[in-house]
Amino acid sequence: MEAAYQKIVRLESQLHPEGVQRAPLWQFVLWLGFFGAVLLWGVYAMFLCWFKGLNQTNMNDYYGFALWIWADLGVIAVGGGAFFTGLLRYVIGKDPLKYIINYAVLIGFICYSSALLILAIDIGQPLRGWFIFWHANVHSMLTEVAFCLSCYFGVLCIEYIPLVLENRKLDEIPFFHHTAHNFHEVMAIFAATGAFLSFFHQGSLGGVAGVLFGRPFAYRPEFYIWPTTFFLFTWSAAACGPCFTILVTKITEAITRKKLVKDNVVELLAKIAGWMLLTYSIAKIADTLYWGFVMLPKHGLQITDFYTNASLIYTKLGGVPWILLIEILCSVIPALILVSKKGRQSKPALVVAVLLGSMCALINRWVMVLQVMAAPIMTFDQFALYFPSWQELATTILPVAYGVILISLSHRYLPVFPQERELNPV
Amino acid sequence: MGETQGHGHQEGHGHAQGSKYGMVIDLDKCTGCGACMVACMAENNVPTKPDETNKLDTITWMRVFKLSNGKAFPEAETCYLPRPCMHCGGKHDAGHSPCVSVCPATATDYSYKTGIVSQIYTRCFGCRYCMGACPYKARYFNWWDPKFPADMKEYLSPDVSVRMRGIVEKCSFCFHRYQRAMDRAFYEGRELEEHEYQTACTQACPAGAITFGDLNNERHMVHKVVNDKHEGHAVLQGRKPFRLLEELDTNPKVYYLSARDWVVKAGNASLRETKPATKKPSGGHH
Ligand code: SF4
Ligand code: SF4
Numbered sequence: 001m002e003a004a005y006q007k008i009v010r011l012e013s014q015l016h017p018e019g020v021q022r023a024p025l026w027q028f029v030l031w032l033g034f035f036g037a038v039l040l041w042g043v044y045a046m047f048l049c050w051f052k053g054l055n056q057t058n059m060n061d062y063y064g065f066a067l068w069i070w071a072d073l074g075v076i077a078v079g080g081g082a083f084f085t086g087l088l089r090y091v092i093g094k095d096p097l098k099y100i101i102n103y104a105v106l107i108g109f110i111c112y113s114s115a116l117l118i119l120a121i122d123i124g125q126p127l128r129g130w131f132i133f134w135h136a137n138v139h140s141m142l143t144e145v146a147f148c149l150s151c152y153f154g155v156l157c158i159e160y161i162p163l164v165l166e167n168r169k170l171d172e173i174p175f176f177h178h179t180a181h182n183f184h185e186v187m188a189i190f191a192a193t194g195a196f197l198s199f200f201h202q203g204s205l206g207g208v209a210g211v212l213f214g215r216p217f218a219y220r221p222e223f224y225i226w227p228t229t230f231f232l233f234t235w236s237a238a239a240c241g242p243c244f245t246i247l248v249t250k251i252t253e254a255i256t257r258k259k260l261v262k263d264n265v266v267e268l269l270a271k272i273a274g275w276m277l278l279t280y281s282i283a284k285i286a287d288t289l290y291w292g293f294v295m296l297p298k299h300g301l302q303i304t305d306f307y308t309n310a311s312l313i314y315t316k317l318g319g320v321p322w323i324l325l326i327e328i329l330c331s332v333i334p335a336l337i338l339v340s341k342k343g344r345q346s347k348p349a350l351v352v353a354v355l356l357g358s359m360c361a362l363i364n365r366w367v368m369v370l371q372v373m374a375a376p377i378m379t380f381d382q383f384a385l386y387f388p389s390w391q392e393l394a395t396t397i398l399p400v401a402y403g404v405i406l407i408s409l410s411h412r413y414l415p416v417f418p419q420e421r422e423l424n425p426v
Numbered sequence: 427m428g429e430t431q432g433h434g435h436q437e438g439h440g441h442a443q444g445s446k447y448g449m450v451i452d453l454d455k456c457t458g459c460g461a462c463m464v465a466c467m468a469e470n471n472v473p474t475k476p477d478e479t480n481k482l483d484t485i486t487w488m489r490v491f492k493l494s495n496g497k498a499f500p501e502a503e504t505c506y507l508p509r510p511c512m513h514c515g516g517k518h519d520a521g522h523s524p525c526v527s528v529c530p531a532t533a534t535d536y537s538y539k540t541g542i543v544s545q546i547y548t549r550c551f552g553c554r555y556c557m558g559a560c561p562y563k564a565r566y567f568n569w570w571d572p573k574f575p576a577d578m579k580e581y582l583s584p585d586v587s588v589r590m591r592g593i594v595e596k597c598s599f600c601f602h603r604y605q606r607a608m609d610r611a612f613y614e615g616r617e618l619e620e621h622e623y624q625t626a627c628t629q630a631c632p633a634g635a636i637t638f639g640d641l642n643n644e645r646h647m648v649h650k651v652v653n654d655k656h657e658g659h660a661v662l663q664g665r666k667p668f669r670l671l672e673e674l675d676t677n678p679k680v681y682y683l684s685a686r687d688w689v690v691k692a693g694n695a696s697l698r699e700t701k702p703a704t705k706k707p708s709g710g711h712h
Pocket of ligand 1: 214510511512513514523524525526543559560561562563564565596676
């Protein structure tokens with residue numbers, strides 16, 4: 001028994017990248033087992049939704065878009081680190097970022113595959129999902145999202161595959177070795193394509209809410225042919241995505257108890273994210289002011305209309321529109337920390353900043369989905385409350401478990417962090 | 427007929443606008459009896475659940491809202507407001523309805539022939555984007571498989587398909603009635619008469635609160651009322667037709683009439699007094 005286990009351990013260790021230390025196999029299996037169980041719970045809920053229909057959720061006719069759409073928009077926003085880091089590394093030429101790009105791509109891959117999965121659960125007739133391509137309405141923002149999202153996911157696969165092929169054992173096979181090499185050669189083209197596609201689908205996701213002229217809470221008049229939310233979403237994804245990449249890197253370092261990326265690399269990405277966040281927060285504040293004091297009055301409304309009724313948990317607590325304030329603070333505070341050298345270099349401050357930066361996108365997407373649905377528009381209509389069912393929660397947690405598992409496997413078997421060996425000599 | 431109907435005129439982005447079917451609902455006549463809701467459900471094979479108390483997930487193409495002026499006795503007043511789909515035409519009636527413009531699969535469409543917003547059940551894949559877009563909450567999702575009691579199946583209308591789970595549906599202005607009436611008129615080589623195409627709710631209303639017809643046809647009552655023509659005065663009695671949420675440029679085809687100021691003000695947020703003396707009219711379904 002003992003001998004057999006040792007043999008398995010020995011064989012398994014041959015799959016590890018060279019010259020690095022990995023946790024004992026039993027520990028790894030336990031870890032995978034725990035998240036695997038969570039994943040199965042989510043998969044069970046997913047099948048319930050597919051076979052029994054969306055009556056398994058607590059969505060209703062007032063909340064046709066709810067937790068899932070938020071999760072979708074959220075993961076796509078924080079997954080924006082992949083395209084933006086790729087753009088900085090391959091197109092703009094920020095060379096040090098090559099030490100974190102693998103991880104950014106992996107996180108992006110997880111986020112986007114999760115988004116596609118959630119979308120597949122979220123539609124009422126999943127078998128007709130392809131209608132969005134077949135009967136495409138070119139005027140719909142959702143059509144643009146579907147096309148760009150699918151194409152960009154293809155790009156992410158292409159970016160992730162070479163990393164898989166670099167596994168020690170796979171790399172020994174000449175075909176895989178050369179394939180990975182050739183992929184790397186042309187990666188700049190894919191990075192540029194990815195950035196282009198991301199610009200559009202991140203923006204279109206903003207447009208999904210921004211074009212709703214029947215929903216003045218979300219509606220933004222057009223700037224050129226797009227609502228302003230189009231640009232704000234792209235911008236915030238470029239700002240908050242890298243924050244999330246850094247956050248996950250820091251969490252991974254804490255769990256593996258190892259330094260995986262050098263400080264100068266993280267600081268460079270943090271600095272760029274900081275400036276993006278700062279400019280974003282200025283744009284966001286300007287947009288909010290324009291919306292509240294120019295656009296709404298034009299439509300016969302006042303900004304207070306959205307922050308005065310009974311919708312306490314979404315809008316107002318103790319007389320303050322808390323969610324609006326938190327959203328703005330979550331962009332301004334991390335921006336100020338990250339643009340200052342001192343802030344970036346202090347580890348606690350950096351972690352707080354990237355945490356707030358990631359929350360910034362998540363809260364913004366929450367507001368642009370749930371609050372849009374919550375605000376009654378007819379003066380005599382009711383505010384309705386919504387709380388997700390366990391099936392919705394389980395399927396939303398599913399991607400988290402899936403992400404942890406994929407990261408764990410990738411970290412254990414693939415050379416995700418090029419600086420790991422140098423930083424942790426065995 | 428249809429596209430080239432005599433009363434049509436050029437409007438919007440160069441689309442020849444034929445008929446433009448719409449409604450005028452007299453809120454001072456509506457007693458809130460709910461006959462329109464029942465007639466609509468029966469006419470259009472709308473499925474029901476054993477328990478219909480939760481109005482957030484039950485399907486009511488036509489829904490009667492109960493409005494109150496929020497005042498205490500003896501000034502308390504109630505108004506019942508029937509709300510079908512408004513068949514929004516969007517700006518300049520160009521067919522840019524809130525819901526039609528967003529549907530990614532072209533599963534809901536605006537007809538320039540009739541001004542009716544259709545729903546293509548077999549194409550809708552249930553993304554529910556259109557529901558989020560509609561400010562009148564006129565769109566309903568089929569959360570469950572439609573179930574009809576066995577003996578009720580005999581009463582289903584053969585002209586209207588039942589809808590499956592997972593797709594969106596809404597009021598169609600009883601479009602199958604239009605098709606039926608048009609077929610006959612075409613066969614007989616004449617124009618469609620006003621009385622030949624009427625929605626189920628219009629006919630069911632015992633108070634005669636609903637008037638339906640072609641807003642573009644000068645001979646139709648709805649046209650007269652909306653355009654304040656001489657003959658319409660008997661109906662108008664000094665009241666001005668208004669629409670819900672007009673300020674949003676949805677351009678609905680359902681008009682309302684009321685002599686009560688607070689009811690008119692409930693139709694559009696911009697008409698509110700800066701600070702209502704009493705509570706806002708509270709909502710509720712009937
Ligand atoms: S009322 Fe709603 S469903 Fe009907 S046309 Fe207008 S936006 Fe569409
Ligand atoms: S739910 Fe159906 S009709 Fe509505 S936007 Fe989606 S596909 Fe179109």
